Amino acid sequence: MRKIVFALLAAMLSAPAFADEQPIELKKAPGLDVVEGNCAACHSLDYVQMNSPFLNAAGWDAEVSKMIKLFGAPISDEDAKKIADYLKANYGAN
Amino acid sequence: MISRRNLLGTAGASMALAGGHAVFPGLSKAEPAVPNLPAALPQGTRSEVVMDALPGKKPLIKLTYRPPNYETPLEYFRTPLTPNDAFFVRYHLADIPEVDAAKWKLLVGGEGANGEVTLTLDDLKKMPAAEVTAVNMCSGNRRGLFEPHVPGVEWGYGAMGCARWKGARLKDILDKVGIKKDAIEIVLDGADGPVFDKTPKFVKSIPVTKAMEETTLVAYEMNGQPLPHFNGFPARVITPGWAGVYWMKHIVSLRAVTKPFDGFWMKAAYRIPIGKFPIVARFISQETDVNTPITELVPNSLITSHPDGAAVKAGRVTVGGIAWDGGYGIRTVDISSDGGNTWVPAKLGEDLGRFAFRPWSYDLVAKSGKNTVMARATNVIGQTQTANLILNPAGYHNNVMQTLTLNAI
Numbered sequence: 337m338r339k340i341v342f343a344l345l346a347a348m349l350s351a352p353a354f355a356d357e358q359p360i361e362l363k364k365a366p367g368l369d370v371v372e373g374n375c376a377a378c379h380s381l382d383y384v385q386m387n388s389p390f391l392n393a394a395g396w397d398a399e400v401s402k403m404i405k406l407f408g409a410p411i412s413d414e415d416a417k418k419i420a421d422y423l424k425a426n427y428g429a430n
Numbered sequence: 431m432i433s434r435r436n437l438l439g440t441a442g443a444s445m446a447l448a449g450g451h452a453v454f455p456g457l458s459k460a461e462p463a464v465p466n467l468p469a470a471l472p473q474g475t476r477s478e479v480v481m482d483a484l485p486g487k488k489p490l491i492k493l494t495y496r497p498p499n500y501e502t503p504l505e506y507f508r509t510p511l512t513p514n515d516a517f518f519v520r521y522h523l524a525d526i527p528e529v530d531a532a533k534w535k536l537l538v539g540g541e542g543a544n545g546e547v548t549l550t551l552d553d554l555k556k557m558p559a560a561e562v563t564a565v566n567m568c569s570g571n572r573r574g575l576f577e578p579h580v581p582g583v584e585w586g587y588g589a590m591g592c593a594r595w596k597g598a599r600l601k602d603i604l605d606k607v608g609i610k611k612d613a614i615e616i617v618l619d620g621a622d623g624p625v626f627d628k629t630p631k632f633v634k635s636i637p638v639t640k641a642m643e644e645t646t647l648v649a650y651e652m653n654g655q656p657l658p659h660f661n662g663f664p665a666r667v668i669t670p671g672w673a674g675v676y677w678m679k680h681i682v683s684l685r686a687v688t689k690p691f692d693g694f695w696m697k698a699a700y701r702i703p704i705g706k707f708p709i710v711a712r713f714i715s716q717e718t719d720v721n722t723p724i725t726e727l728v729p730n731s732l733i734t735s736h737p738d739g740a741a742v743k744a745g746r747v748t749v750g751g752i753a754w755d756g757g758y759g760i761r762t763v764d765i766s767s768d769g770g771n772t773w774v775p776a777k778l779g780e781d782l783g784r785f786a787f788r789p790w791s792y793d794l795v796a797k798s799g800k801n802t803v804m805a806r807a808t809n810v811i812g813q814t815q816t817a818n819l820i821l822n823p824a825g826y827h828n829n830v831m832q833t834l835t836l837n838a839i
Contacts, residue, residue, distance in 0.1 A: 356482070357495040378524060378625045380495040388474030390579040399581060406694065408628025427474065 360385070367422030374411050374419060388427035396423040464491050466504060466737035468586045471574040475584040486658050488515045493583055497521035498660065501588035507734040507752055510780060510787040512591035514653050519660040520568050520589060520674065522632045523624040529680055531664040536648070538603055540685030542613030547606045551664050554650060557598040562645045564670035564785035565592045565754045566677055569700060569724045573825035580825040587732055592787040595668045597649030601642045603684065609638065613686040614715045616641040618667050621680035630694035636669060636676050637713055645670045645785065648681060670785040671757025673724045675700050690715045700724050702822050708813055711756065726756030729814055730829040731763055731807040736836060744798045744838040750791035753807035759784035765792045766804040770817070773806065796838035803834045
């Protein structure tokens with residue numbers, strides 16, 4: 337991991353054309369590690385905050401399903417459920 | 431779980447780089463709050479957006495870092511041309527390479543073409559150049575103002591801009607190979623791609639008829655300068671009048687096809703219900719019984735002189751803004767200061783062409799207290815703005831008349 341971090345740091349300093357992505361801190365709750373470990377591979381987690389809090393349970397299920405079925409995210413059924421549960425509980429419609 | 435190690439193995443170096451930023455909280459910087467955010471945006475959007483400057487850009491309204499989606503603040507719409515360094519940024523997928531102009535090549539061919547040719551940037555620049563001033567607007571501009579909200583990038587008013595584009599005509603480029611009589615679409619592909627191979631690459635097609643228009647270009651200049659990286663350097667497709675989704679950035683291939691292109695981004699995305707919008711331009715080869723690809727922009731306007739809720743002095747106040755449409759040209763912009771009961775024409779400003787932002791202004795007499803101003807653009811074929819939102823699942827074509835409040839003291 338350390339090697340990768342150094343490689344990233346070096347690349348970051350030499351290539352200026354990317355967003356200076358700031359850490360997105362989602363709500364600390366069960367399942368956050370699964371969200372961070374899967375979703376953040378393809379997109380920053382501000383996508384979650386941005387799309388809240390108006391999706392109901394079916395809406396968040398549809399989003400997670402879209403990422404897997406349409407966008408090909410390699411997420412296990414077990415993780416998908418944890419992700420959906422986290423999103424519904426923390427970023428679902430009031 | 432998807433580990434960073436896997437990610438490094440499967441994605442391009444650029445992705446690893448972008449993905450890596452989150453592990454360096456020590457590099458965080460102060461981020462000023464965003465002024466004048468529309469109250470109608472989702473609460474989660476309102477609390478997460480920040481002003482942030484991408485390399486080569488002024489601070490814009492950051493909706494998402496990766497892929498980067500940044501909108502242009504209101505102040506830059508007070509001129510009909512939007513500065514390159516304030517022009518909005520929109521990407522669907524996060525592997526965005528920095529293209530080396532010296533190595534860049536444009537492949538022209540496809541099964542609907544009579545041959546294949548590869549053009550360099552110099553080749554492109556040696557061709558007869560054309561210029562067009564045109565609005566580039568995201569289909570989902572103002573999606574964040576939908577009620578009820580729909581998922582997606584929750585744009586306010588600024589996922590658009592207007593620039594003077596210079597490039598080679600797409601039809602001249604296609605003439606280099608010649609296309610077959612039964613070619614129906616041109617498939618557009620850019621250098622940027624997905625993080626994972628299984629994610630559908632962002633590829634679009636346009637009807638051959640649109641490709642052959644005099645104003646459809648492969649542009650390498652924007653307002654007299656090379657395109658910014660985040661706006662498609664070194665060249666992008668320009669389809670004036672049509673939604674930004676067809677303005678393929680970092681264009682690397684143009685393929686003529688004799689069958690409708692069936693990629694994910696045509697079949698499943700960027701579609702509007704049939705019959706709900708008064709659209710003239712059709713994309714017949716892609717239509718189904720229920721929906722059709724988005725095509726031309728609908729007439730719209732934006733009040734730019736004041737943010738909503740601005741404090742003004744009672745008395746004469748000049749309210750101004752811009753109007754645009756799908757390329758027929760703006761005929762009138764009407765203003766109402768009584769909630770839409772009566773309308774009076776605004777004065778139209780400089781005409782930079784039928785695809786450009788058209789400035790307008792109106793002298794209002796503000797009474798002490800709360801004043802409302804509504805603007806409504808109408809184009810030369812009679813299309814106008816809607817009073818009530820036309821609901822559609824993906825949140826496109828929001829051209830609801832704006833109602834702005836001015837508080838006079």
